Amino acid sequence: MTELTPRRAEIKRHTAETKIEASLLLDGDGTSEISTCLPFLDHMLAQTTRHGHLKLQLSAQGDLHIDAHHTVEDCGIVFGEALLQALGNKAGIARFGYAYAPLDESLARVVVDFSGRSSLTYQVTLAQTVVGGMEADLLREFFQALSNNAKLTLHVDLLRGINAHHQAESVFKAFGLALRMAVMRIGNELPSTKGVL
Known part of the structure; x- marks a missing residue:
């Protein structure tokens, strides 16, 4: 039995606003x-990493004296680039993944498709405008940047919840579970009738 090549990526992004370095093992x-x-x-x-069975090292320094926007968005860019790089030509992956994840009263659903087309549908309204010291709408910016750079079709739906922390965490857990399904190796063929992803 031949040993499968590890799917990994190393990404560095240094701009006038942020300095981010990441290492990802799918x-x-x-x-x-x-x-x-x-x-x-x-x-x-960390929730996405744990439930996606990934291995992620990520360090970021940003212009937080302005606000968190650039740091959060650029972390999404780097994570997306890492996913795309680690997947290579995508031959043999399941391509599609979906998951529901609860956290107490909150429930989220995430569906992903490594289609080669960037698209985000984000139906999430948190119970607070600030959660964990961060503006809640920055979570959308994270997923938009990730979708754009991973060339990923991504649907994120918060179905219910009361506590903003629980709501956000259920989203990131569901995302990890959906990723795990989508990147699973199930064969050798490219999962597309077009012959390209």
């Missing part, structure tokens, strides 16, 4: 070392 053990200077974002990314 077939990981759910462990992470994340430091974005935004503890709530660190916590959310």
Whole structure:
């Protein structure tokens, strides 16, 4: 039996606004070392890593003296680029993934398609405009940047919930579970009737 090549990526993004470096292993053990200077974002990314069975190292420094926007968006860019790089030509992957994840009273659904086309449908309204010291609408910016750079069709729906932390965490857990399904190796063929993704 031939050993499968590890699917990994190394990404560096240095701009006038942020300095971000990431290492991603798709077939990981759910462990992470994340430091974005935004503890709530660190916590959310750790949820995705754990439930996606990824291995993620990500460090970010940004212009937080202005606000968190550039840091959150650029973390989405880097995570998206890492997913795309690690997937390579996408031959043999399941391509589609979907998951529901509850956290107490909250329930989220995420559906992904590594279609080669960037598209985000985001139906999430958190119970608070600020959660974990971060503006809640920045979570959409994260997923938009990730979708754009991973060339990923992504549907994110928060179905119910009362507590904003629970709501956000259920979204990131569902995203991890959906990713795990979509990147699973199930064969050798490219999962497209077009012959390209």
